[in-house]
Amino acid sequence: RLKRMLNIDISNERLSELVIKLWDSIKTADFWKISETETSIIQENYMLFSRCKIELNKPSKDLKYLEIQLNDNYQYLLNNLGMGQYTSFNLLEFQRVRGKYAKTLYRLLKQYKSTGILSVEWSQFRELLDIPKDYKMENIDQKVLTPSIKELQKIYPFEHLSYKKERKSHDKRKVTHIDFYFEQLPEGENKKQKQAD
Known part of the structure; x- marks a missing residue:
């Protein structure tokens, strides 16, 4: 069975x-x-x-x-x-996701599949993904964001997954939020239905 x-x-x-x-x-x-x-x-x-x-x-x-x-x-x-x-989420699909950061990001993004946008306050994002406190921005880019995005882009609806860091207007070095963008999937719709449209 x-x-x-x-x-x-x-x-x-x-x-x-x-x-x-x-x-x-x-x-x-x-x-x-x-x-x-x-x-x-x-x-x-x-x-x-x-x-x-x-x-x-x-x-x-x-x-x-x-x-x-x-x-x-x-x-x-x-x-x-x-x-x-x-x-x-599909457990078999989830099982194929490699990397703890990618798995956590997958679960977060799936909560926003009907909007295709996830916006998270930067310190909250670090906490949710359990990113080490000593990681600088370049470490987060190299060890968290780049590999996670690459991994999730293998999965629908994240093929065109991208992100943007929001910064303070008076201090461009300070990241305040991170926004993720991916294909919006209407409630209850799956890949086959989307392709049929």
């Missing part, structure tokens, strides 16, 4: 290896929920998964059973998907 769901034609032993690799890639996946009040910006972090159980046949090591448990704190968010409030 899993092979049918994933739409792949591989041996059962190879499928077992793939499932373990998939779990290694997604087990640390988390979700940032950002909300604002008149006086505060509130950032909440949820770990998506709490455990994984994989049962293999002996001695063939063919996959017999797979159970991935969602974190209880996250289930209410999952129940609200499709209501425009929270992000959803």
